[in-house]
Every structure is written in structure tokens, then in C-alpha cells.
Amino acid sequence: MTKEIHVIRKAHTLVAFDRKLNGHVYLNDADVAYDEKGFVHVGGHYDGPFVSESSGRDRMILPGFVNVHCHSGEEPISKGIFEDMGTAALWGNALYEYSNLLEIDDDAIEASLTVMVGDLMRSGVTTLLDIAGPHASWLPTLAKSGARTFVAPGFREAQWHVEDSHRLDFRWDRARGRDAFARALEVVDTANAHPSGRLGGVVAPSQIETCSPELLQDAVAAARQRGMPITIHAAQTMTEHEELLRRHGLTAVQYLEKLGLLGKDLILGHCIFVDSHSWTRQRTEIDLRLLAERQTTVAHCPVTFSRSGMALESVGRYRRAGVNVALGTDSYPFNMLEEMRQAMICARLSGKSVFDVSTGDIFEAATTAGARALGRDDIGRIAVGSKADFLVVDLRHHAMQPVYDPLRNLLHCAAERAIERVHVDGTCVVSDGRPTLIDYDGALAKLQEAQDYACRKAAENDTKGRAMGTLAPLSLPRR
Numbered sequence: 001m002t003k004e005i006h007v008i009r010k011a012h013t014l015v016a017f018d019r020k021l022n023g024h025v026y027l028n029d030a031d032v033a034y035d036e037k038g039f040v041h042v043g044g045h046y047d048g049p050f051v052s053e054s055s056g057r058d059r060m061i062l063p064g065f066v067n068v069h070c071h072s073g074e075e076p077i078s079k080g081i082f083e084d085m086g087t088a089a090l091w092g093n094a095l096y097e098y099s100n101l102l103e104i105d106d107d108a109i110e111a112s113l114t115v116m117v118g119d120l121m122r123s124g125v126t127t128l129l130d131i132a133g134p135h136a137s138w139l140p141t142l143a144k145s146g147a148r149t150f151v152a153p154g155f156r157e158a159q160w161h162v163e164d165s166h167r168l169d170f171r172w173d174r175a176r177g178r179d180a181f182a183r184a185l186e187v188v189d190t191a192n193a194h195p196s197g198r199l200g201g202v203v204a205p206s207q208i209e210t211c212s213p214e215l216l217q218d219a220v221a222a223a224r225q226r227g228m229p230i231t232i233h234a235a236q237t238m239t240e241h242e243e244l245l246r247r248h249g250l251t252a253v254q255y256l257e258k259l260g261l262l263g264k265d266l267i268l269g270h271c272i273f274v275d276s277h278s279w280t281r282q283r284t285e286i287d288l289r290l291l292a293e294r295q296t297t298v299a300h301c302p303v304t305f306s307r308s309g310m311a312l313e314s315v316g317r318y319r320r321a322g323v324n325v326a327l328g329t330d331s332y333p334f335n336m337l338e339e340m341r342q343a344m345i346c347a348r349l350s351g352k353s354v355f356d357v358s359t360g361d362i363f364e365a366a367t368t369a370g371a372r373a374l375g376r377d378d379i380g381r382i383a384v385g386s387k388a389d390f391l392v393v394d395l396r397h398h399a400m401q402p403v404y405d406p407l408r409n410l411l412h413c414a415a416e417r418a419i420e421r422v423h424v425d426g427t428c429v430v431s432d433g434r435p436t437l438i439d440y441d442g443a444l445a446k447l448q449e450a451q452d453y454a455c456r457k458a459a460e461n462d463t464k465g466r467a468m469g470t471l472a473p474l475s476l477p478r479r
């Protein structure tokens, strides 16, 4: 039986993976052929059997992006509310005081997930790692979307409580944390065994400071027994950095090393406040060396942090130290190409040089570095035998013209506007910029209702009982 092979003929530009160089290269006038299992031909002329063929004229074909850190849950309904907010006494982060104000019900949580996955896919993401609370529609919605997904059900033993907008307290409930851990393991096992073959699991203790050392070590043992990646928020705020110094006298990275957690299966979100960051006061150079030695990945999400005035210092410095830096979007706008552009801008600002990081470096972070983080060498690259996860970019789009170096145009100028199609396992999941397998518009309408409702209820979840108009004043006065 002939396999269902599809061919794209004479692509203007094909971004292929060169095994000898161990990196991406441009090929011109190249054929690419694939079926649902993966690429069967990359570059040169394909003269084998096929069931369909299309022209690659004026098109760039590139590997789908790997997003190693994002949150569905209530993140999508927070859009447009808290961008200007923060708690001054907690280094300006909005995380502790504002992240539990919006409530979302089961129906809206499915809509929230659908919108996030739709936004990510239309910006070129074909693999994503979603850190969220488990719910009944999680795996079915992801399977339906067509995206390749690693689900990371978060669990923790302590809840944050901000007293009077200035002091962060931790309210511990060990039994509750252990229950959530047990449930999380059931979910990751179910995801791994999912018949679609596109779902996987990641063990995800939520934050370094909300889990006991015992839970962290048990979580890692469970992940390593399963051969699964592990992810945790660590070194993400100065408040956390100071809390770990108070409790253990160690930075986040050094504490994880002491517990035996660092390894090539560990992904740290967001690992900003290391011992050599200008806001911390260690003035040592231990953390990056440890991360490089242990081959641990940093999930770098510059948009949400730079929005709060914080930056990793710097992507180039981490890379030169030998750290595997992969990219995530964290929260809205869930746009991987905007994230990549922001990653370059932040690196060049915090690294104080245009040479801190190149367009090619960031492209690698969004593709092969993310694949490495997930222990995969068959995604994030276009090579024979790799999964057929790819994007088709229209070089004739005004934002892509004139073209000298198409990747530069895409990352610095056009972003998702020039993406025509996105494929996962060969299946078209985005066509003409629209998700094909999910009801994106329907989900968007539900999200508006959910946001209106959550805003009306916000005062009930605020320790000071403030209404939304006080918590997040509009950016202009309403007359």
C-alpha cells in the first residue's frame, strides 16, 4: 500500500536540519515530502510516490516552534487587566497579590484552553508544555486541537497569601499538596498513554518555595522512574530569592543542586534571579556553571517579565556559559514570534550589545533547544525521520517584503501575520492564519462572558475586598 505522502515542490526557502553541522541551514528551491509519521524527503528533487503536491514558490518552510512554558487555566481571562499592576513591596511583581483574584468555571476553562492553544498555533507553535490545574476537558481539548502537547499538572503544599499589600505569607497544607501530587501522576500517566500519540506528561511541582524538600525529591523520583521531564518555577522573583536565602541560605539553583534535582530532564521557569544577576547581592558565578554542568534547561519567557520591569541577564551570557536556553510564552499574548523578538530585544538591552544574541540563536532556542529540554530529537527540526511539524510562511506578505534573509524578516518584522499554514504530524492545524480543528471564535465569545463574570466577583477573592475598578483601574478615565 502506498503511504499518504504529500510533496511541496521547489520551496523558495526550506529551513532544514543539517546533522553534520548539528544546526539549521537554508536550502533554496528544495522539495520536501512527508506523511503522518514524519518527513520522508528533505531538499533536492523528490521523485518518489505521492498523493498530493503543492508549489513552494514564494514560500518559506520552517520547523514548528517548541514552547516549553505556558499556562492555560485562568491566564487567558486575565488579558488586558493586570498589565499595569504590581505589588511595590514585593519587587513590583503582580504574581502574589493579583493571580488568584479571577475565578473561572469548568465551561470557561475549556474556552480558555482553546483560545490559548489557538493563539499559540497561529504563531507557529506545534509543541507546547501547558502548566495548569487538571480538569476534565484538558486532555480531550488538547487532543482535538491537533497540537503536540506536554501536560504539566501543577501541585504545591503552600498557598501564597499577601497581607495588606506588602507581606507574602505561605499557608501550608501538606496533605492537600500530597493529594494534588497523586492526582497529577494519574494525569501524566493518562496523557502518556493517550491514543493520539501527541500527548505526553511532565511532572510539575509548581514553585520551588511552595513545596517541601521531601515533596520536591519525591516528585523528581516519580518523574525519573517514568522517564518524564520535570518542570518547576525557580529563581523567578526576587521575593522568592530572598525567601530561599532566609530558609536555606542558598540561591534557587544551589538549593536544587543540594536536593539532587538538577539534571538534563529539568526545565526551570524562569531562572532569572541567579547569583550573578545585578538585583541579587551574591556577586558569585556559581549558578550558570551548575546549570551548564547538569545540562538543565531554562524556560525563558521575556514578555511577561519585561512587562513587569524584569529581565534575565542575559540570554547570550547564559548560552555562552553553556546553558540550554529554551523559550516559553508563559501568559498572553501567547504569541511565540513576539516572544522571540522580545527575547532578542531583552538580551541586547540587558547584555548591552547587539552581539549578545543573534536571530539564529533565538531561532535555535525556539526549536532544537526546546526539543532537547523535552528529551526529543524528532521535533523542532526538518529532517528525514523527524515529525512533520512545520510552518509555511508567505514571502509575498507585505510585512515580509523585501526579502534578503527571510528568518530575520519573520522574527523582526512580520511575526505571525505572514504564517499561512501550520502542520502537526502532517495535518494542517492552522490555515490562512485560522485554527482548523477547534471552535476558536466560539471559545473567544465564552471567554468574554467569563472575564466579565470574574471581574464582577473579584472583590470576593481580594483580602481587602477591593472591586476590580480599584484593583486594576482602566488605563484612561471613563467619561
Ligand SMILES: [Zn+2]
Residues within 6 Å of the ligand: 069, 071, 131, 233, 269, 330
Ligand atoms: Zn509560569
